[in-house]
Amino acid sequence: DQQVKQNSPSLSVQEGRISILNCDYTNSMFDYFLWYKKYPAEGPTFLISISSIKDKNEDGRFTVFLNKSAKHLSLHIVPSQPGDSAVYFCAARSNNDMRFGAGTRLTVKP
Amino acid sequence: EAGVAQSPRYKIIEKRQSVAFWCNPISGHATLYWYQQILGQGPKLLIQFQNNGVVDDSQLPKDRFSAERLKGVDSTLKIQPAKLEDSAVYLCASSLGEGGRRSYTFGSGTRLTVV
Numbered sequence: 001d002q003q004v005k006q007n008s009p010s011l012s013v014q015e016g017r018i019s020i021l022n023c024d025y026t027n028s029m030f031d032y033f034l035w036y037k038k039y040p041a042e043g044p045t046f047l048i049s050i051s052s053i054k055d056k057n058e059d060g061r062f063t064v065f066l067n068k069s070a071k072h073l074s075l076h077i078v079p080s081q082p083g084d085s086a087v088y089f090c091a092a093r094s095n096n097d098m099r100f101g102a103g104t105r106l107t108v109k110p
Numbered sequence: 111e112a113g114v115a116q117s118p119r120y121k122i123i124e125k126r127q128s129v130a131f132w133c134n135p136i137s138g139h140a141t142l143y144w145y146q147q148i149l150g151q152g153p154k155l156l157i158q159f160q161n162n163g164v165v166d167d168s169q170l171p172k173d174r175f176s177a178e179r180l181k182g183v184d185s186t187l188k189i190q191p192a193k194l195e196d197s198a199v200y201l202c203a204s205s206l207g208e209g210g211r212r213s214y215t216f217g218s219g220t221r222l223t224v225v
Contacts, residue, residue: 043218044216096158
C-alpha cells in the first residue's frame with residue numbers, strides 16, 4: 001500500500017528559479033514529515049522536516065509546507081542550484097513507522 | 111562523527127545463492143533499520159532493532175530473510191536463498207532513539223543484483 005505518494009517522477013528547472021516538489025499521504029496518523037535528498041551511489045541524507053502542528057518550516061533555501069486538511073506537503077527550493085540535482089524522497093512518520101514516497105528526480109539546469 | 115558504514119557496496123549472485131550484508135551504525139545510536147529500495151521505488155522497511163531487540167519485522171520475508179544485531183551494535187542481514195526479485199539496494203540506517211522527532215542517518219547501501 002502506498003501511504004506516501006510522489007506523483008511526479010521527475011522535475012526539471014532552470015538555475016535560479018523555484019523548484020517545487022510535491023507529496024501526498026493517506027494516513028492521518030502521520031504526525032511528522034521529512035524530506036531526504038539522495039545522490040547516486042549514496043544513501044539518502046536528511047534535508048528538512050516538519051511537525052504536524054506546524055504548516056511551514058524554513059531552512060535557508062529550503063521550505064516545507066504542510067496542508068493537513070489536504071494531506072499534502074511540498075518542498076520549495078529557492079533559488080535552485082545545479083548542486084540541488086538529486087532524487088528527493090518525502091517521508092512520513094507515525095510512532096516508529098516511517099514510510100517513504102517513490103522519489104522525484106530534480107534536475108537543475110545551468 | 112563517522113557515518114553509517116555498510117559493506118559490501120556491490121554484490122552479484124545467482125538465484126538460490128545466499129548473501130549477507132553488514133552494517134555498523136553511528137556510535138551511540140540505539141535504533142537500527144534495514145530498508146530495501148527497489149529501483150524506482152522508495153525505501154521499504156524490512157526490520158527495526160532497538161538495541162539488540164527487534165521492534166518491527168512485519169515486512170521482512172522471514173522464509174528467506176534474517177537479521178541480527180548482536181550486542182546492540184553491528185547488524186547483519188542475510189538472504190537465503192536469493193530470488194531475482196531481491197535485486198535492490200539494501201540500506202541501513204540508525205537513529206538515536208525509538209520514535210520521536212528523529213531523522214535517520216543512512217549508509218550508502220549495498221546494491222544487490224541477483225542473476
